[in-house]
Each structure stands twice: as C-alpha cells, then as structure tokens.
Amino acid sequence: MLQEINSKAPIGIFDSGYGGLTILSEIRRTLPQYDYIYLGDNARAPYGTRSFEIVYRFTLEAVQYLFNQGCQLVILACNTASAKALRSIQQNDLPHIDPNRRVLGVIRPTVEILDTVTHNGHIGLLGTPGTINSESYTAEVAKLYPQYTIHGQACPLWVPLIENNEINSEGTDFFVKKYIDQLLAQSPLIDTVILGCTHYPLLYNLIHKHLPSHINILSQGNLVANSLKDYLYRHPEIEQKCARNGRCTFLTTESSKKFTETATLFLQDTITAQQIELG
Ligand code: DGL
DSSP: OOOOSSBBOEEEEEESSSSSHHHHHHHHHHHHTSSSEEEEOOOOOOTSSSSSSHHHHHHHHHHHHHHHOOOOOEEEEOOOHHHHHHHHHIIIIHHHHTTTTTTEOOOHHHHHGGGGGGGSEEEEEEEEHHHHHHHHHHHHHHHOOTTTTEEEEEOOHHHHHTTOOTTTTTHHHHHHHHHHHHHHHHOOOOOOOEETTTTTGGHHHHHHSSSOSSSSSOOHHEEEEEEEEHHHHHHHHHHTTBBBBEEEEEEEEOOOHHHHHHHHHTTSOOOOEEOOOOO
16 A cells, blocks of 8 residues: 655655665756655665566565655656666556656656757667567657668676676776677667767766767756656646655665665765565
C-alpha cells in the first residue's frame, strides 16, 4: 500500500548506480528550489547487460520505493531503465498504483533536440547493450525525425569500469577508444554522438579525446533538466505537489560508506547516503 501523502514531496531521481548523479547535478543547477531524493541501485548495477524482465522488475521496485517516500514525480535518470521499463510502468503499472503520479525518462528529451545539433541526420549512439538492443532511440527518432539514421554502439565495459572507480586507468582509455573506433567504422557521416547512458559523462574527457573534433557530443544532463523545467511549467498540478526547500537526500542499495565516498568524487560535493533495501 502506498503511504498517504497530504504534504508536498521531493522529486525522485532513479538510476542503477552513480550515473544518474550526472543528471541530478544539472537538474539541481537548473531547478535548485525543489527537494530531491536520489536512489541508486548500486548493489544490483549494472543493469545494462540484464534482461528486459529483470530491468523492468528492479526499476518498478525502485519507483514503488520512491512513491512510498511520497514522490509524485520520478525521473528514470537511466537510459537502460527508460528503454526497458518506462513504457510498461507508464501504461500498465501507474493506472493501478496511482494514476495521478508520473514517471518520466531520459530518451525523449534527448531525441527532441537532435534537429538543433545535427547537420546531416547521422547520429551515433553510445549506450549499454540493453539500451542499444532495445532500439528505443531508433523508435523515438522514427517518430520525430524519420529521415535521420541512428548508428548504435554498445559499450558493455564502460559502466562496470565507472562503478569500480577506474575512470583514470589505462584499461578505461583502451576500452573508450575501442568502442569509439567501432562506432566510427559504422559510418563516416556521423556528425553527432549521443552519450546514451547517464554514466558516460564521467568519461567525457576520454570520449572527447578519441572522437574527431568536428563531431558534436551530446550529454543528457542539461537536456533532461530543461525538459523537466518545461514539464513542471506545463503541469502545475504536479509542480504544486513538489516540496521547495532545496534539499537532497541520497539512498543506495549498497553500503552507504562506499556510495558516499564515490558519489562525493562525482558530485565534487560532500554528501551522506543512507542504505536501503529494494525487493
Ligand atoms: N546509467 C545507466 C544508463 O543510463 C547505466 C546502466 C547500467 O547500469 O548498466 O543506461
């Protein structure tokens, strides 16, 4: 049973692990007035190589948890969860759980702005195997820009390297170059590359180093933040239920000490996390 909430509540931000912090940072920069609860399912990350059923079940558990904290709006700050679970949750689960609450993802806000960056419609997409194999970007692009082509490249080792704090190692440099070379081999026409995993901005410097300089690199943080700002403006019935004390709470399914240490590195800010259990 969902907790009855009469007062205002934080906006929930969910990711499999640390990657959603790149989205949270930009959201807080754009909308500092609201309260947020960040939930990282670090104990079960990465999601990117898991089946549809598992990603859907884990994501639904996280959304239910955030709803139980009172959240009226939850952002899936994770492409894998957005690709594999968002539609099912919106269409099949929300009507039963609470038709007034909302769950939003990161794919639509990214695809919407593509016409402002690409000149020729050849878009490279770097993502987890789950995101690439789901073809969710291809489907979303086909709705808005049917003349564009998505060239998808799965990067299965990047999230494990980031989650294990190996960002500055030689091995990470090797695997960043390897997947970028595989992407570029798909088409010489690519003029824009989407970092289609919220963990990847943490590899931005390496990705930038290995991509030709004429290619635009799209990080999702500011796109999702601007889209959320617009959403709250267009949906006052949701906005009015969002608490406005500028606070942020961090939850993780892993050890809170480990999360706190690593998240602090990623956020360049000292935070304290609390350990919770899902499922
Ligand atoms: N940040 C998630 C995404 O955007 C990472 C997925 C994973 O856990 O593999 O896809």
